[in-house]
Amino acid sequence: MQAGQHLDKVIDSAIARQRIVGAVVLVARDGEIVYRRAAGHADREAGLPMREDALFRLASLTKPMVAATALKLADDETIDLAAPVTEWLPEFRPRLADGSAPDIALHHLLTHTAGLSYGFLEPAGGPYRLARVSDGLDQPGLSMAENLARIAAAPLAYAPGTGWRYSVATDVLGAVLQQASGMPLAQLVQREITGPLRLRETAFGVVEASRLAVPYRDAKPAPLRMGDEEVVPFIGNPAAFAPGRIFDASSFPSGGAGMAGTADEFMRFLLSLRTANRAILRAAEVDRTGPQAATQGPGWGFGYLGAVLADPKAAHSPQSPGTLQWGGAYGHYWFHDPLRDIAVVQLTNTAFEGMSGTFPRDIRNAVYRDFAPTNG
Template sequence: MKTAIIAALLVVLGFGFAHAAPTGDAAIQARVDAAIDRALTEKRIVGTVVLVAKDGKVVYQRAAGLADREAKKPMREDALFRLASLTKAMTSVAALKLVEQGKLRLEDPVTKWIPTFRPKLPDGTEPVITVRQLLTHTAGLSYDLMEPADGPYHKARVSSGIDQPGLSMEENLRRLASVPLVYEPGKKWGYSMATDVLGEVVARAGGAPLPTVIEKLVTRPLGMTDTGFRVKDAARLTTPYADGKPEPVRIGESRFVPSGASGVTFVPGRVFDTRSFASGGSGMVGTAGDYLKFLEALRTGGTSVLKADTVAQLVTDQVGPQAASAGPGWGFGLGVGVLVDPVTAKSPQSAGTFHWMGAYGHNWFVDPKQGLTVIVLTNTTFEGMWGAFPVAVRDAVYDAGH
C-alpha cells in the first residue's frame, strides 16, 4: 500500500516512472519498448519521448536514451524539444480561430495583411495568393531544402526559421518575395514557407505578435504551459543531434545536414536570440505532454479551441492524394497531412488519419477511427522525423492490436 501511495505521489509531482503504461496494455508496452530499445542499441537515435493515447487515455509513455549524450544526461518525460514543423499545426489552428472570430477570411488575399508581400511568377506576373493557399501549401512557395545549393532560395538567403539567428520577419519576407514563385498559386501542392507567411498574417489579423496570439488562442486554453517561442526551462531542453555513423553527431552551434535537393542548416541557439523572427513554420519549443493536449483537442473536435466543423475542415483532405504530402496516398488539409489511401500508402493507419513531422527529429499522427494519438519526439534528425524509428513505433502500436 505504501509503495502504491508513493508511486502515485511521484506521478502527481511529475516524477513518473519511465514506463507509465497502465496494466492491461502489456502488448503495446512490449512492442513499443522493443522498437525504442532497438533504435537506441543500433545508435540511430540518442534519446526520445514516446506517448500513445487510446480514446484519450495514455496507454504508453516512456522517456528513453539521453537528452545530452556527452553530459550523460538522461531523457525526461517533460523534456523540452525544438519542435520545428510541429509548430505549423498550431499556427494553422490560430489562423482558423481568427476565421471563426471574423477577423480573417480564408479567401483574403495575403496582400490585405502584408501589402509588401508580392512574389511574382517567372514571367513577371503577380498572382493573388490567399490565406487558404497558405494553409494548404498551394501558394507557389518552396523551401531551400527543395532546391540545389545554388538555387534561388539559397541565393536570396531565405531563412527556414531554424537558422540565421537575429533575422527579422520583415527582412525574411522581403527575401522570400524577391524569389520567383515555383508554380501558379492554387495549381499544385508544395511543402513550403507558406506557414511562416501565415504566421505574419495571424499576427497582423490578431493584433499582436505571433507568440502572443498563439498563446491566447491555442496554448493557454489548452493548458500547454511548457510550449512557446522561447525556452521555458533551459535545463530541460534537449541537445540536438544529426544522423551519423557509427552514431549520431552533435549539431553544435551550427550544422548543415544533407537532405532533399540540398539540405538543412540547423542553428540550435537561434531559439535564445530574442531578435529572431517568430517562425510560424518552425519556431516553437515544447513537450510531448503538451503536444498530446493539442492533438487530443483536434481528435475530439477541438471544442476548447475550435468549433467541431472547423476541425473537420482542418483534418479533411483539401488537395487530393496527388499532393503525396507524406508519400503516396497522402493528401493535405488546412495545415496537416491527411491519409487518403492507406493501401497506396502501405500504412496500417485508417483513412482520415492526420499527421506531420518536424525536422529536429519528430513525428506524430492521429487516427480518429481507432481513437489513437501517437507522438514520437527525438533529439535526432532526420531519423526521428522520417527514418525507420517512427515507422517502427507506428507498426508496433498497430501490431499490438490498438
C-alpha cells in the first residue's frame, strides 16, 4: 500500500469538488516527516500552484506560540499564572452584569475561562459587536490600547473560572506579556520561541509577499477570493476579515491571530514539544476545563495550547487521550497525538472549510488509516 494513499484521496476530492482552493499537509510520526504534499492553487485566478513553502496568515495558529511564550516567562518567574491581569494592566477591569469586576488570572486567559468572548461568536447586536472589539483579523491600524479598552467596556459572559468560551483572551495575554517583559510581543515571541527554533519565516508580518497564499471564503459552487474587507458566515454569525491587516505595521500584534508562517515551520514548533519544549507539552496536555466544556465537541476539554481530548469514544475520534488540537480561521487545522507520536499540520487558504468543515475531519481519519491503522 502506498504511504498516504488515503490522504491523497481526501485532498484530491476536496479540490476536485471545490471545497478548498489549495492546501499544504504535513504528517510526522515518531518525530520524522512521513508525508508532505502541496496541492491546488495558492492563487487560483493567476494559476499559481500551491507550494510547500507557501506562507499563510496563521490566524489562531498564533495562539499556541504566544501561549508557549507565556509558559517560558512563567518558568523563569517573570510572570505568575495565578496573578491577576491587573498586575500588569491596571485599567483592564471588565465587569459582570451585576457591576462587579472580578479578578481575571493569567491562567484564565490561557484556558479561555476568563469570561471574555469573540465578536464572531455573537449575533448582530452582541456586546462585542456593539463595542467594536477586534477579533485580531480585522480593523487594520487599531491600537492595542484601544482594543483593550473596548474589551474592558463589554460585559463578562460569566465569572472567571466558572465557564469556557473561546475568546480574545490571547490578545489580552499578549498585552500582559509586553508589559511584563518590557518588549514588543513580536520581539518577545522571537526571543522565546521562533528564534531558538530557527523559525525564520514565522512572524507578525510577511517575509516574502510573493509566497503568501491568497485567501478564499466558502461559497457555492466554488470558494470566492476575499476582498479587502470580507464578512464570512460562521455558525450563523458574521466573521470579519481584513486580509491586508498582516501588512499594516500600525495594527496591534494580535496574540490570538496576528502571525504568518509556513506549514514546515509550524510543524517544527509542534515537534519541539517532544524535545526542547517538552515541559511546555506536559503543561499543555493537562485538561484544565474538563470534557464538559466540549471545546471541540463532546469529549474535548482545553489546556494551555489548545483543546485536549479526554474521551475519544465520545468524540468519535481515532486520536488518543491527551491529543492536542486546534485550528485557524483562514482555513487551518493541527493536532499532536503524544501517545501515538503523530503530529499533523494542515494549512489551506479557504475559510472556514479548512478549519471546521469536513476537510479537517477527513484529513484526521485518513492520517490514522495511513499511518496508525491499528488504532481504533
